[in-house]
Amino acid sequence: GAGVSQSPSNKVTEKGKDVELRCDPISGHTALYWYRQSLGQGLEFLIYFQGNSAPDKSGLPSDRFSAERTGGSVSTLTIQRTQQEDSAVYLCASSRTSGSKSYEQYFGPGTRLTVT
């Protein structure tokens, strides 16, 4: 089946503008994660969705960042009033879960965000 898809693949925006990044997880995967990957910084956890539970937003760096997941499938990460330090690759991953057990994550290709 299809893997995790993300759009757009690249986004260049001016400082102060809002951006929306989209993630389509693998069908049937109940868990969805957003990460930020900056050069030399590894993967920074942003937010986690699991089924109908309240999302874990503990990784969001500021209140300019928000995310939602509609119908337990597609997710949108929104960054308001973008800053240059928001420039990074934003990765989405999904995984299946069973009870309290989680399985390996499948990653999308990422969205490269450049704030000028």
Add this chain to the structure above:
Amino acid sequence: AQSVSQHNHHVILSEAASLELGCNYSYGGTVNLFWYVQYPGQHLQLLLKYFSGDPLVKGIKGFEAEFIKSKFSFNLRKPSVQWSDTAEYFCAVEGTYKYIFGTGTRLKVLA
């Protein structure tokens, strides 16, 4: 606090050399352990995983990792690297859904 440490940030090896990448974690409960790899221009993908059972796990492309619970370690090994192993390698720990990734190790294999 939960954390994952990868001690080697950049590694350069010649083909046929042996590889060991260190990974140590700090977590107070039961964990699942993973190594992911990102080849140049490609997605992050799973290399191998440990959930339970035999602490020596084998993954794709001849990689293996050993979970040593007493040392909180999950080191990645390969007896003989190839040029095609040039990539960035990430160790990850999952405890109750939350994943923590290490900062990654960039491996360059010289032909």
